Amino acid sequence: MSADFFERHLAAVPAMVILRGHDPETTVRLCRAAQGVALIEVPWHGEESTASLAAAVAWAREVPGVSVGAGTVVSLDVLDAVTALGAQFTVAPGFDARVAAASVERGLPHLPGVATATEVGTALAAGFRWQKAFPASVLTPAWFTALLAPFPGVRFVATGGVDAANARSFLDAGARAVSFGSSFTPEALSSLIS
Numbered sequence: 001m002s003a004d005f006f007e008r009h010l011a012a013v014p015a016m017v018i019l020r021g022h023d024p025e026t027t028v029r030l031c032r033a034a035q036g037v038a039l040i041e042v043p044w045h046g047e048e049s050t051a052s053l054a055a056a057v058a059w060a061r062e063v064p065g066v067s068v069g070a071g072t073v074v075s076l077d078v079l080d081a082v083t084a085l086g087a088q089f090t091v092a093p094g095f096d097a098r099v100a101a102a103s104v105e106r107g108l109p110h111l112p113g114v115a116t117a118t119e120v121g122t123a124l125a126a127g128f129r130w131q132k133a134f135p136a137s138v139l140t141p142a143w144f145t146a147l148l149a150p151f152p153g154v155r156f157v158a159t160g161g162v163d164a165a166n167a168r169s170f171l172d173a174g175a176r177a178v179s180f181g182s183s184f185t186p187e188a189l190s191s192l193i194s
Contacts, residue, residue: 015178015180024054027042028055041091044070074094095122097122131156132179136162137166144174158175158179164187
C-alpha cells in the first residue's frame with residue numbers, strides 16, 4: 001500500500017512540501033502555493049499542531065490529487081492524534097516498526113526515516129520500499145548513490161536541508177524525490193515541474 005501511494009503521488013513532480021510551525025491560515029496559503037505538488041506534510045509538534053494539520057487536511061479535501069499527511073509521527077499516541085485529524089499518510093524521522101505497522105494497519109501509508117544501511121535494510125525487510133533519507137544535507141548526494149548499490153529497490157525521498165540549489169543533485173544521485181521544508185518557495189519547485 002505505501003509503495004503504490006508514494007509512487008503515484010510523486011510520479012509527476014518528485015517533491016513533497018513540509019509545512020512546519022505555521023498558523024492555520026499560513027499553512028493553507030502555503031498549501032495553495034505548492035501548486036503541482038501532490039504530497040504535503042504538516043509535522044506534529046503536540047497540540048499546537050492540531051489546527052494547522054486540520055486546516056491543511058480540510059483544504060486538501062477540495063483539491064483532487066493532493067494528500068496531506070502528518071510528519072514527526074514517532075509514537076502510537078501521535079499516530080492516534082493525527083489519525084483523528086484526518087491525516088492521509090504519516091512520516092517519521094526514524095524507523096519504529098510498531099508505529100510503521102500501526103499506520104499501515106489504519107490504512108495510512110507510512111514513510112519511515114533512515115540514515116544508515118542497517119536502517120534501510122530493516123525498513124525494507126518490514127515492507128517499506130519508500131524511505132525518507134534524513135538529514136539529506138548531512139548524508140550528501142554521495143550517500144544516495146552508495147546506498148542504492150546494495151538496495152536498488154529502495155525509493156529514497158531526500159529530506160532535511162534540501163533547497164533549490166541542491167535538490168537536483170539529490171535527484172541526480174538517485175533520490176526519487178525531495179522534500180522542501182523551510183526552504184520551500186514556488187520557485188524551488190519550478191525546476192522540478194515538467
